[in-house]
Amino acid sequence: MTVSIARRTGLRAVVAVAASACLLAGCSTTGGTDTGSTGSAGGGTYTIWDPYPQFDDGADWVKLLQKCGTDAGVTVKRTAYDTSDLTNKALLAAQQSNSPDVLIVDNPVVSTLADAGVLTTTEEMKVDTAAISPNLLAAGQIGGKTYGIPIGANTLALYYNKAVLTAAGVDPATIKDWASLTAALNKVKATGKKGITFSAIGTEEGSFQFLPWFWGSGANLTKLDSPEGVSALTLWTDWLKNGLAPNSVIGNTQTTSWQEFATGQFAFAENGTWQLGNAKKAGFDYGIIPIPSKAGGTAPAPTGGEFVTAPVQKDTGRYATTQKLIACLSSADNAYTTDTTLSYIAATDAVQTKQVAANAELKVWVEAVKAAKGRTSDNLGTKYPKISQPLWTGFQAALSGGKSPQDAFTAAQSTAAAATK
Numbered sequence: 223m224t225v226s227i228a229r230r231t232g233l234r235a236v237v238a239v240a241a242s243a244c245l246l247a248g249c250s251t252t253g254g255t256d257t258g259s260t261g262s263a264g265g266g267t268y269t270i271w272d273p274y275p276q277f278d279d280g281a282d283w284v285k286l287l288q289k290c291g292t293d294a295g296v297t298v299k300r301t302a303y304d305t306s307d308l309t310n311k312a313l314l315a316a317q318q319s320n321s322p323d324v325l326i327v328d329n330p331v332v333s334t335l336a337d338a339g340v341l342t343t344t345e346e347m348k349v350d351t352a353a354i355s356p357n358l359l360a361a362g363q364i365g366g367k368t369y370g371i372p373i374g375a376n377t378l379a380l381y382y383n384k385a386v387l388t389a390a391g392v393d394p395a396t397i398k399d400w401a402s403l404t405a406a407l408n409k410v411k412a413t414g415k416k417g418i419t420f421s422a423i424g425t426e427e428g429s430f431q432f433l434p435w436f437w438g439s440g441a442n443l444t445k446l447d448s449p450e451g452v453s454a455l456t457l458w459t460d461w462l463k464n465g466l467a468p469n470s471v472i473g474n475t476q477t478t479s480w481q482e483f484a485t486g487q488f489a490f491a492e493n494g495t496w497q498l499g500n501a502k503k504a505g506f507d508y509g510i511i512p513i514p515s516k517a518g519g520t521a522p523a524p525t526g527g528e529f530v531t532a533p534v535q536k537d538t539g540r541y542a543t544t545q546k547l548i549a550c551l552s553s554a555d556n557a558y559t560t561d562t563t564l565s566y567i568a569a570t571d572a573v574q575t576k577q578v579a580a581n582a583e584l585k586v587w588v589e590a591v592k593a594a595k596g597r598t599s600d601n602l603g604t605k606y607p608k609i610s611q612p613l614w615t616g617f618q619a620a621l622s623g624g625k626s627p628q629d630a631f632t633a634a635q636s637t638a639a640a641a642t643k
Contacts, residue, residue, distance in 0.1 A: 267297045268543060269322040271312070273528060274564075275302040282563060290550035294543050309334065312533070316340040321533035323544045324551075326373065329361040329596055332529050333603035336362075336369040342532045344368045347545050349532075349552075353570045361596025362529045364603040370531035371552050374566030376495040377594045378434055378523040379586060384507040386415050386489045394511050399518040400438075400457055403490075407466040410489040417466035419482040420492040421474045422458065424618045429610040430524050430597075431476065431492055432458070432617055434513040437595070438521030443602060443609050446616065446638055447631040453516065455627040459620050472621050494526065495565050495587050510586045512593070520593040527566055567591040608641035 270287055277283045284300060291298030301322070303311055309331050315321045316338070327335065335341050344351050349371055351359055362370045382394055390409040397403050407417035421431045435458065436443075441451035461467040470482065476493055483491030484504050492513065501508050512520040530551055532544050550556060554573050561568045561577065567587050568574050574588045598606045616634030619625040625633070 267299050268294075268324070268540070268547060270298055270300045270324040270326070270547070271308065271322045272300065272302050272326040273305040273308050273328060274326075275304060277302065283560065286551070286556055286560065290547050290556075293550055294546040296543055298547070312340060313338060316533060319536055321535065323532070323535070323540060324547050325531045325533050326528050327370075327531060329372065329375075329525060329527055329529050330598050330606060332362040332369050332531060333364045333598045333606070335531070335533075336364050336367075337604045340533055341369040342534055342541070344371065347532045347541060347548065349545060349548055353572065355569055355571070355592065357592070357595050357599075358525060358527075358569045360599040361525055362531075364598070364601065370529035371548065372525075372569040373528050373530055373551070374557065374561035374564060374568050375525045375527040375591050375594065376564075376566050377525055377587070377590050378431065378492055378494050378513060379590045380418075380511050380513055381483060381491045381493055381497065381501060382509050382511065383483070383486060383489055384509055386410060386413075386486075389413050390415070390489070392489070394509055397511060397514060399514050400516045403514055404457075404461070404466070407461070407489065408464075411464075411466060416468065416488045418461065418490040418492070419468060419474065419479045419488050420471050421476045421479045422471040422617060422621055423473055423475055424614050426607075426610055426614070427475055428614045428617065430526075432613065433597070434492075434521040434523040436613075437523075438513065438515035440516065443600070443606070443613075445635065446609070446613060447628070447635040450516075452627050452631050455617055455620050455631060457516075458617065459627055462621060472618065495567065498565055498583070510583070512586060512590050520589060522593050522595045523590055524597050525591070525594045527564075605642040609638045612637040612641070 268291060274283060287298050287300050305328050308327060312321070312325055312327065312335060321340065351368060351371055354371060358372045358375050359368060362368055362372065387394055390413045392406045392409050397406055410417050422428045435454040436451055439450040439454040441448050441454060445451065462469060471479065479491060480493050480497055480500060482488060484500070486506050513523055515521040530548050532541070532548060535541065554570065557568050558573050558576055561573065567584065568577060578585050578588055612634040616630040620627045620630040
């Protein structure tokens with residue numbers, strides 16, 4: 223398979239506008255060294271690029287890559303990049319016909335690379351996706367085709383301070399919807415403690431944290447100013463007006479929001495699976511509940527996590543070995559080890575069950591992941607970033623008091639509609 227002239231023209235355009243901002247908080251900030259695809263079909267060296275520069279050559283992750291290469295009869299040359307840099311590196315490599323054989327990227331990036339003609343489909347690569355949870359796989363789908371396979375997922379839930387809730391007479395098991403959550407926050411405030419902290423910063427990180435409330439209202443990203451969408455923003459603005467959430471959320475990242483929760487003064491913090499290690503070090507008893515939908519049940523939270531993809535190669539004879547590498551990386555045993563290392567929830571029911579059996583604390587996270595959805599799902603694909611920016615601009619305007627929730631999202635919808643025509 224070769225990249226057509228039309229595809230290459232599209233690549234140049236995408237390279238010119240590729241976002242350098244990381245699409246999910248918690249990604250690493252150190253880079254790697256450039257390397258291209260070398261070797262020949264049926265042997266030699268196969269290249270793998272990943273967004274995990276925190277793992278050196280002695281890490282279990284790198285040893286797994288090397289083992290998968292050995293099992294496939296090839297040598298693996300691995301390069302790690304910061305997540306925000308990896309997208310541009312992948313686009314440039316494709317433009318130069320020098321793509322890696324296997325590319326592991328943050329799930330919202332998959333549609334960008336697929337739209338640019340960088341990636342093969344799972345059908346072309348004969349990758350079996352039957353066991354993958356459909357809601358997780360959807361993050362790698364565009365135009366009815368699937369581009370890659372999720373390595374696992376993380377998402378958001380509500381951490382709570384047991385002592386704070388007990389003192390307020392709140393049973394976390396009774397929190398099933400927005401009304402019961404707000405009632406709990408009011409009880410906590412009455413004791414002199416603080417209600418809930420989250421990240422509402424004007425970046426993708428803020429959108430990531432707003433989406434459970436937005437989707438939990440029944441709203442759709444194609445209509446930001448729907449009554450449902452406005453109700454989600456009203457929930458947040460009312461919390462600030464009534465002192466149930468601090469004004470600091472306007473500038474909070476997920477890290478600074480967690481630091482607020484770690485003071486022991488807050489009842490709740492919206493945060494992700496990646497904080498489990500920090501929760502154990504917080505010095506107080508905590509619990510976790512799913513983020514509730516407006517009318518009850520678990521809200522769909524956005525998925526974080528990476529996809530294992532196969533870029534287009536001039537030498538299509540390499541694909542047979544690439545398929546073996548992907549199958550090895552996504553096998554049940556290897557997925558369990560990798561997802562445990564990354565604090566991810568697995569992408570298949572079987573491995574999720576194994577995770578919960580080993581660590582009962584993960585049960586609530588499995589529930590959250592089962593209800594979650596990709597930011598580029600609903601066939602939004604490359605339209606998502608053009609919607610996310612007006613979204614965070616809108617909730618920032620409302621939270622700061624500059625506009626009403628309705629006016630803020632009316633303006634946001636106008637901007638998003640013009641950008642996605």
